[in-house]
Amino acid sequence: MIISIIGIGLIGGSLAITLKENGFASHIIGSDIQQENLDKAIRRRLIDEDLPMEEAIAKADLIILSTPVDAMLKLLPKILDLVDQQIVIDVGSTKKRLMELVKNHPKRGNYVSTHPMAGTEYSGPEAAIPNLYDNKYTVFCDVEDSNPNAVNLVKQMYRSIPMKILELDTLSHDIHTAYVSHISHISSFALALTVLAKEKDEDRIFELASSGFSSTVRLAKSSPDMWVPIFRQNRDNVLDVLDEHINQLARFRSLLIKQDFKTFYQLIEESNQIKKIIS
Numbered sequence: 702m703i704i705s706i707i708g709i710g711l712i713g714g715s716l717a718i719t720l721k722e723n724g725f726a727s728h729i730i731g732s733d734i735q736q737e738n739l740d741k742a743i744r745r746r747l748i749d750e751d752l753p754m755e756e757a758i759a760k761a762d763l764i765i766l767s768t769p770v771d772a773m774l775k776l777l778p779k780i781l782d783l784v785d786q787q788i789v790i791d792v793g794s795t796k797k798r799l800m801e802l803v804k805n806h807p808k809r810g811n812y813v814s815t816h817p818m819a820g821t822e823y824s825g826p827e828a829a830i831p832n833l834y835d836n837k838y839t840v841f842c843d844v845e846d847s848n849p850n851a852v853n854l855v856k857q858m859y860r861s862i863p864m865k866i867l868e869l870d871t872l873s874h875d876i877h878t879a880y881v882s883h884i885s886h887i888s889s890f891a892l893a894l895t896v897l898a899k900e901k902d903e904d905r906i907f908e909l910a911s912s913g914f915s916s917t918v919r920l921a922k923s924s925p926d927m928w929v930p931i932f933r934q935n936r937d938n939v940l941d942v943l944d945e946h947i948n949q950l951a952r953f954r955s956l957l958i959k960q961d962f963k964t965f966y967q968l969i970e971e972s973n974q975i976k977k978i979i980s
């Protein structure tokens with residue numbers, strides 16, 4: 702199967718490595734806004750060749766759109782205008798606007814909306830790694846709007862990785878990803894800013910940073926090019942969960958002021974319930 706990947710960064714590049722390695726793809730074409738990214742992708746053997754988007758689409762059986770989500774709004778309608786039998790997927794982190802945009806496109810059936818739930822804080826083709834997706838979930842959105850043969854092929858692709866599959870409607874996808882992914886990024890950006898504002902001595906941060914601090918602040922290394930478009934598109938859901946998060950922080954603050962460590966203890970115990978869900 703010939704696969705063209707539009708936007709050959711962390712997510713597209715990691716898919717390229719895996720699908721080539723497991724034999725699902727026989728040939729991988731890359732297309733990207735930056736020639737430098739394509740050169741790196743060729744050097745790293747993520748892709749077999751690079752082509753301009755129109756040629757990459759014409760030559761492919763399957764097209765994977767893996768740019769930031771704002772670029773997807775421009776690119777997906779154009780890609781659907783150009784396809785004939787080809788199947789198209791996106792891997793974006795937000796879905797509502799994209800799905801509304803192509804809802805009535807004559808080639809809507811050729812398109813399958815997916816979100817592989819795996820990533821790191823790094824970007825670009827140099828960040829692509831093997832095994833990123835192993836045994837993680839991919840969310841498929843509004844599958845009833847895609848042709849069954851397209852859905853089956855894309856499921857086959859993800860299962861070959863191997864990944865598990867979950868089907869959701871678009872609105873639920875955007876709400877749940879605000880809870881399990883988007884809020885933790887804001888929380889991490891804010892924590893990094895807090896510590897940078899309070900601790901002016903960078904060497905001290907480096908010397909004293911515990912593994913707890915490093916793991917909670919890890920997501921603050923993520924790229925604004927990828928995250929600002931996500932917050933723009935999922936603004937309402939993110940605002941809703943951010944309000945709840947601010948309430949929770951305010952609760953801890955108020956307990957500290959009142960020196961109510963009994964309730965503080967209970968809140969930590971309550972938060973420990975997360976262990977039952979995530980080991």
Ligand code: NAP
Pocket residue numbers: 707708709710711712713732733734735738767768769770772776792793794795816817818819820821822823824825826828924926927931
């Ligand atoms: P990335 O590493 O920055 O890769 C995106 C690539 O697309 C970059 O090479 C970028 O080039 C290129 N690009 C930007 N605009 C383009 C355009 N108009 N035409 C062609 N190429 C373009 O980002 P990523 O982490 O792989 O994320 C890609 C998608 O996957 C996003 O939609 C994101 O929401 C989704 N996703 C991300 C994660 C995660 O944890 N990172 C997880 C699941 C899904 P530049 O060098 O100019 O930026």
